[in-house]
Structure formats: C-alpha cells, structure tokens
Amino acid sequence: MKFFRAILPNLSISLQLALLVLVILDVFNPRVGLLSGLPFVLLFAAAWIAAVATAVVLYADWRKDR
Amino acid sequence: MPLWRVIVYDVLTAALILGLYAVFKLLIPALQPTTVRPAATPAPVLETAAPQATEAPGPVPAAAETAAPEPTSVPEPTPDPRTPWQIRFAEHFSDEPVLTDHSYKSPEVSIEITTHSVEENGWTSVYHVADIYVASMDNFKTHTVNGELQYWSTADMMELDREANAILAISGDFYSYQQSGFIMRNGQIYSDKAGWADICVLYDDGRMATFTGGQYNVDEILADGAVQVWQFGPTLLDGEGHAMTVFPHAQGTVNQPNPRSAIGYYEPGHYCFVVVDGRQDEYSHGLLLPGLSAVFEQLGCACAYNLDGGGSAVMTFNHERFSRQSNGGDRKLGDILLITEEGFPGAPWEG
Numbered sequence: 398m399k400f401f402r403a404i405l406p407n408l409s410i411s412l413q414l415a416l417l418v419l420v421i422l423d424v425f426n427p428r429v430g431l432l433s434g435l436p437f438v439l440l441f442a443a444a445w446i447a448a449v450a451t452a453v454v455l456y457a458d459w460r461k462d463r
Numbered sequence: 464m465p466l467w468r469v470i471v472y473d474v475l476t477a478a479l480i481l482g483l484y485a486v487f488k489l490l491i492p493a494l495q496p497t498t499v500r501p502a503a504t505p506a507p508v509l510e511t512a513a514p515q516a517t518e519a520p521g522p523v524p525a526a527a528e529t530a531a532p533e534p535t536s537v538p539e540p541t542p543d544p545r546t547p548w549q550i551r552f553a554e555h556f557s558d559e560p561v562l563t564d565h566s567y568k569s570p571e572v573s574i575e576i577t578t579h580s581v582e583e584n585g586w587t588s589v590y591h592v593a594d595i596y597v598a599s600m601d602n603f604k605t606h607t608v609n610g611e612l613q614y615w616s617t618a619d620m621m622e623l624d625r626e627a628n629a630i631l632a633i634s635g636d637f638y639s640y641q642q643s644g645f646i647m648r649n650g651q652i653y654s655d656k657a658g659w660a661d662i663c664v665l666y667d668d669g670r671m672a673t674f675t676g677g678q679y680n681v682d683e684i685l686a687d688g689a690v691q692v693w694q695f696g697p698t699l700l701d702g703e704g705h706a707m708t709v710f711p712h713a714q715g716t717v718n719q720p721n722p723r724s725a726i727g728y729y730e731p732g733h734y735c736f737v738v739v740d741g742r743q744d745e746y747s748h749g750l751l752l753p754g755l756s757a758v759f760e761q762l763g764c765a766c767a768y769n770l771d772g773g774g775s776a777v778m779t780f781n782h783e784r785f786s787r788q789s790n791g792g793d794r795k796l797g798d799i800l801l802i803t804e805e806g807f808p809g810a811p812w813e814g
Contacts, residue, residue, distance in 0.1 A: 407473050414477035415484065427717075429640050436488040440480070
C-alpha cells in the first residue's frame with residue numbers, strides 16, 4: 398500500500414502526459430483515429446482512475462496532517 | 464530522489480505507455496488479416512446500344528407475271544457495339560489512341576488536363592483539372608497496395624500507378640489508416656459501419672453522390688449498387704451544385720491551406736479529378752476548403768468531394784507525376800483513383 402501511494406502521483410502524471418501526446422497528434426492527423434477505440438478508452442479510464450486516486454490519497458494525507 | 468530523476472522516470476513511463484498503446488492500437492491490427500467481403504448486390508452488365516437497322520431491301524416483283532411476289536428475307540440489323548456513354552460523348556472519344564503531354568483520347572477513354580492558377584487570401588495556388596469521359600465503369604477504378612485491402616498498408620504512388628496500369632491517377636482517401644466507417648473498393652467492402660465523416664459513393668451505373676456524415680444508411684447505399692465508397696471529405700458542393708462555405712466535419716489541419724486532391728461528377732460517364740499543388744510558397748500555396756469548393760462550382764460539377772490532400776495530393780498521367788507533390792513525392796499512399804483501359808502502353812517504364 399505504501400509503495401502504491403508513493404507511485405500514484407507519478408503514474409498519474411505519466412498517464413496524463415501520454416494522453417496529452419495523443420491529443421496533440423490527433424490535431425495533426427485526425428484520420429488515424431488515435432482518440433477512438435478500445436485502447437484509448439482503457440488509457441483514458443486508467444488516467445482518470447489514477448488522477449482520482451491521487452486526489453483521494455492527497456486529501457486523506459491533508460486531513461491527517463490537520 | 465532528486466526532482467530531475469523523478470521527472471525523467473515520469474517521462475520514460477509516459478513513453479512506455481505510449482509504446483504499449485501503439486502496439487495495441489496500430490501494430491496488432493496491422494498484423495491481422497483484414498476481413499473484406501464483396502457487396503451483396505452484383506454489378507449489372509452495362510447494356511450495349513439498341514441495334515440500329517441497316518438497309519433492308521423490299522421485295523422485287525417479276526416484270527411480266529401477275530403472281531404475288533414472294534417476300535425476301537430481311538437481314539438482321541447490325542447491333543451498335545458502342546456503349547451508351549460512347550454514343551452520348553462520341554465527340555470526346557477518338558477511333559485511334561492519341562496521346563499528348565496533357566491529353567489522351569481513345570475509343571474508351573478521354574482525358575484532357577488543364578492547369579490553372581487562383582488567388583486566395585493574397586496567395587497564389589496552382590491546380591490541375593483532368594476532364595474525364597469513360598466508355599464504361601471498367602475504365603474508372605481504384606487500386607490499393609497489391610490489390611488488397613489491408614490496414615496500415617502503403618506504397619509509393621508510382622508503384623500503385625504501374626500496378627494498376629493507370630492512364631491517369633490521383634491519391635485517394637488513405638483508407639488504410641482508417642479502422643472504421645463506410646469504405647469500399649471495386650465492389651469489396653473494407654468497413655461497413657456508418658461513420659461521422661462525409662462519404663462519396665460511386666455506383667455501378669456511373670452515378671456519384673455524396674452523403675453527410677452520420678446521415679446515411681449503409682444498407683440502402685449497398686442495395687443501390689455502390690462499387691466505390693470513399694471516406695475522407697468533406698463534401699464540397701450542396702445539392703444544387705453551389706460551393707459549400709461551412710464544413711462542420713472537417714477537422715484539424717484539413718481546415719488550413721493545403722495541397723488538395725478531389726473528385727467531381729457531372730453525369731454518369733463524365734467526371735473530373737482536381738489536384739491542387741501547395742506548400743511551395745514560390746509556386747503554389749494551397750487552398751482552403753471554400754476555395755476548393757469554388758473551383759468545383761466554377762467547373763459546373765453536380766457534386767464534388769475532397770480526398771486526402773497535404774503531402775498525399777498527387778496526380779500522375781501516362782506513368783509520370785503530373786502535379787508537384789509538396790514533399791517531393793516522399794509520401795506513400797494507401798490507395799489511388801485511376802482511369803485505365805486494357806492494353807494502355809503509355810510511356811516506357813524505366814523500373
């Protein structure tokens with residue numbers, strides 16, 4: 398659990414970075430359909446889950462510190 | 464751990480995620496054989512013209528006899544071997560093949576290429592118009608890499624041109640980079656799911672029509688005899704042949720001044736290919752979509768459709784590049800539209 402809490406912010410950043418790259422590439426060539434299909438849905442879901450989990454962990458730590 | 468190392472690990476992890484994404488999104492589908500199937504409705508055979516009666520001699524009565532003359536046999540009228548389009552557009556075809564540096568006429572094909580320039584927003588663009596008449600749909604085809612429909616397959620334009628023995632060819636809709644939507648080549652269905660992009664349909668009787676993305680029925684189009692369906696767009700003319708000015712389905716770089724490839728339709732058997740040179744500021748800048756639409760309205764087309772432009776836009780004639788491709792010809796293509804006829808020799812191929 399400790400390890401997971403430690404890597405969660407980094408995982409969230411990496412997933413968001415990957416999403417950002419895909420969005421930029423899609424602007425230049427939308428025909429490839431980088432933002433569609435099951436792989437994108439899974440990546441987007443993973444990024445969303447990582448972001449929410451990071452926020453929850455951060456909030457819990459903040460509450461503990463108060 | 465120092466911050467810089469954390470940042471490096473995050474960027475490397477992002478690159479790893481993108482690599483895995485590319486494997487599942489692009490590589491694995493490209494390695495799988497693409498399922499294609501023929502359209503359910505077979506293409507009807509184009510009927511030849513109704514036979515025209517030749518001279519029929521009447522009965523010849525004997526001079527001195529009063530007996531009723533016996534009727535002589537009336538010879539069968541000689542059927543006209545020409546197709547309806549060869550008759551209708553007869554003044555455009557020629558009895559023997561005639562090839563020049565910008566035109567080709569034969570009994571089956573008539574191609575006349577003219578080059579024009581136009582000003583748009585202070586920039587000059589050069590475009591080539593190939594006016595096309597064909598005797599039948601056997602002369603108007605598409606061609607893909609090795610004649611197969613395969614995701615992510617590309618080849619050099621001249622290689623596709625030679626494989627198909629094209630008299631005239633332009634770049635297509637780059638179907639091989641698309642995984643969904645409604646796409647069809649030479650009667651073979653590559654994908655039959657209605658998509659968001661405008662499509663252009665060529666039917667077996669020579670009609671062409673464009674459909675707004677998300678507002679067409681695949682089964683109806685197939686039942687109506689579609690043999691080619693392109694998916695790129697947008698549609699360039701409205702239902703009355705006027706230039707479109709708003710393009711809601713055009714995204715990203717398609718909305719910028721670009722080299723263009725596009726197809727126009729007048730009536731069954733009469734079409735045009737238009738290629739705009741671009742991204743060469745001393746020569747030709749490239750057109751926006753309204754400018755391209757205006758070109759087709761001026762040409763008087765009944766409908767027109769934008770294909771893959773940018774680095775893909777190219778026209779070949781007699782096995783040589785006719786237009787000036789923006790990137791010097793480096794872009795490989797997924798497919799081409801072409802005009803051909805059996806036995807066209809063209810220029811000798813140097814290999």
